[in-house]
Amino acid sequence: MAFQMIKPAKKARIGLYTIGLQAYWSQFPGLKERIEGYGRFLETKMSEFGEVYNYGLVDTETEARKAGYWFNEKNVDLIFCHSATYSTSSAILPIHQICGAPAVILNLQPTAKINYRHTTTGEWLAHCGACPVPEISNAFNRAKIPFRVVNGLLGMEETPEISLANEKTSNRKEAVRAWKEISEWIRAAAVPRTLRESRFGFLGNTYNGMLDLYSDFTMIQAQTGLHVEVMEMGDLDAFFKEVTETEVKQKMEEVHAMFKLSGDSQSDPIARKPTQEQLEWSCKVAAAQEKMVKAFDLDALAYYYHGSSGSHFEQLQSGFIVGHSLLTAKGIPCSGEGDLKTAVGMKIADILGTGGSFSEIMAIDYDAETILLGHDGPFHIAISDGQPILRGMGLYHGKQGTGVSVEAKVQTGPVTILNVTQTGDGNLKLIIGEGESIDGDIMQVGNTQTPIRFSMPPDDFMEHWFKEAPTHHCALAIGKNAKLFQKVGELLNMKHVTL
Template sequence: MEMEYVKPRIGIYTVGLHAYWEQFNGLKERIVSYNRFIEEKLSEDAEVYNFGLVDSVELGRQAGEYFNKNNVDLIFLHSGTYATSSIVLPVHQRCQARTIILSLQPTPQIEYDQTDTGEWLAQCVACPVPEFTNAFNRSKIPFTVISGLLGLETQGTSAICNEITNERPEAKRAWNEINEWILAAKVKRNIQNSTFGFLGNTYNGMLDMYSDFTMVQAQTGIHIEVLEMCDLAAFLETVTSTEIGEKYKQLQEMFIISEDSPTDKLARKPTEEQLLWACKVAAAQQKLVENLDALVYYYHGAHGNEYEALQSGFIFGHFLLTANHIPCAGEGDLKTAIAMKICDILEVGGSYSEIVAADYNFGTILFGHDGPFHLQIADGKPILRGMGLYHGKQGSGVSVEAKVRTGEITALGVTQTNEGILKLIISEGNSIDGPIMKIGNTQTHVKFNKQPDLYMERWFNEAPTHHCAISIGHNASVLEKTANLLNISYSTL
């Protein structure tokens, strides 16, 4: 089961001054060619809606309506040459999509001894940008400016200056920023059109995790579908022996089956009965999430009831779903499910985790949980262990032991402020190879830019939800842009 994430919708237009076109032969065509180059680059990762050249107030109005009609997530305002701010303001008064101003110079240096006014006007892209930003600021229109080189790969036929700049660091930096905004827009579009299932309830007493479903939908667009254990039980009745066999084959391919733990008497070699039950439950779980984009779950009922046996098989199935782009967050933690989904859309994993302990000898913090791990970021094959009991929960079954592969990681927490506003907590670090406990939990040693005690004080002082999502790579920059587009506050540690 694979999930196909939709591409973001990106608007673009290029501005110039209408009076120039008759005065300087070929300038308009040249500016339009830059516009088409940007469109082609953006089209690699987005649906692009290119209005083209805007050089009058009336065209600005039309462009705003065009972007509204196509429901764009972002608008790139390409400064092609000088233009008055009165031309661009109507665009953004009509369409409220976030504005990114592109001040991308075609050449790194003007040929001073050969350049005439027409050539100069093709290079003076920065000239109107302060005028634009002043007008936007006074109109309370949010904006971001990206400056640098255009990054052309071929020389324009009418250009006097060298325009081949795709290998220049100023072009690479600018396009990295552009691509991060596109990724952030991808997160926004997919999050706002997603449905999260909420199965059961939030773990009793974990006050940091309780959230208002209306608040979450108001701030993210996520629709939350409330599910019952009886819904899952009904699907369990439909599971066939063939479906169990398919899950059992996946289990054998994806996991190392443990022997008894040498240190924990509760962690034993899984029995065949436990493995088959986990496979049957996994088949039912797959049916439950057919129309879902993520799942939040927890159940703690009366000891010995039928649902206790059902939830004892949860972990393997939720591991499979998370690996197939349906992030699953245990203990009813809706906010961390959002963090996991953001990471999954960005294709950087998103494993359910929490701070476990500090290792002051290694200078690391151990992150882990008994909940779903993302196979995409695993260090080798995970281990499947039998558990004599699930600590703090009802029942027993099988659990996953794994760690994140070494290298750059980013921890993403989603918390809620005392004003009821969602907030991202973003922290980059590095996963290192270190020993872990053989207790059937995920665990990873992470080294941050501060020693463990000082780092934890800083993290805790952000008043986080006590779970977070672990992703691979240093992703702070794109996550900050994601928060910006979702209009959610953030802190980067």
């Protein structure tokens, strides 16, 4: 079942310009128009991933200043400098001195091999984009402007009539690799833009005593740009009291379409078939949760509340897991136990379309050499291996109350875990690990669980992981995404470590 996103992630705003030497245009007819055509090709292909603002050709320092101000007006998140032919660095540097968006230099040759026998000087100049990159790199370094370089082939589908070489290179590995890098930079740039414009709800409090989870809201906003909206259970209760029978019925239809109801667990006496009363309560709470998210214009939610025994608020929180799983599926990641940092990690994964399910280390299988990751909290349904199961829980371990929980595992194949932790100096840090989700057994205890095999034995992986001082929760994402998450770390100016 596909859900309509409550708040779709924003696309990155991407600046693009092409460089050249003004003296060439009168000397080599057609060269200017040719490289401008390459720039338009880049614009079209990049537009698959973000909003592209192509300034066009920059060939003097005067034009560079104009371009810098233009990119500021467009509020771009990232600027690609297309090194199409030789240019002096003085005609490039002003752009990045005026506009502080991160810079990526594109050294993309149109052909895999020039036509040596028939190539003219003008033909060679259309293929010499690598020539000025050392000069640009040196100038950027001395001006203290961070930069990255993508090398490879342009990857066009057709050869321009003016060309003397074969420029159809879209299937070449050098083009495929380059465009993977470009697409990752554009996708990664959507993360800081979305976070800067996000509102994260913090409902209740952080689980008492979990020192790794505690965070300074000001620090979170300073380093990510997101706003933290501190909320009370009374806010949710107000919406709960407004929920109609029709809205409960609609939520029940969502639940039956998305989940499979369990029978009694064969092994765990506290894991039972959900009762109709439990389901109706969870659906009423879920309807209230969605109302609250929309009313407060939230993009994510960290939550936890234990309440006094038998109180209305304790009963209210007992219905959280189903609704928060539904919200996570609709683009509003929900992180349990008041773990705001992991909510950030889940949001990063969700913005990038890779899922991001709330997880922690649950157990080790030394025979299979896997680590079981999961949690009793919300699950990202979009990355489920089959239909998730709803189980009735006689109690929530380590917490108060009873209710309905989600039992599921992430689909098999490559996965990446993303941990957002806080260092001793008060800075956020990303810890990244790639592995493989396998089709192994899981427990029937009403928790999400996925057996993951990493590139090293479990003990070696955990030794390296724990050494980085992680938060004990993480976001479990599908795909091989270490390089993508690394780019997010760079664009957020966060330290990042990949195991």
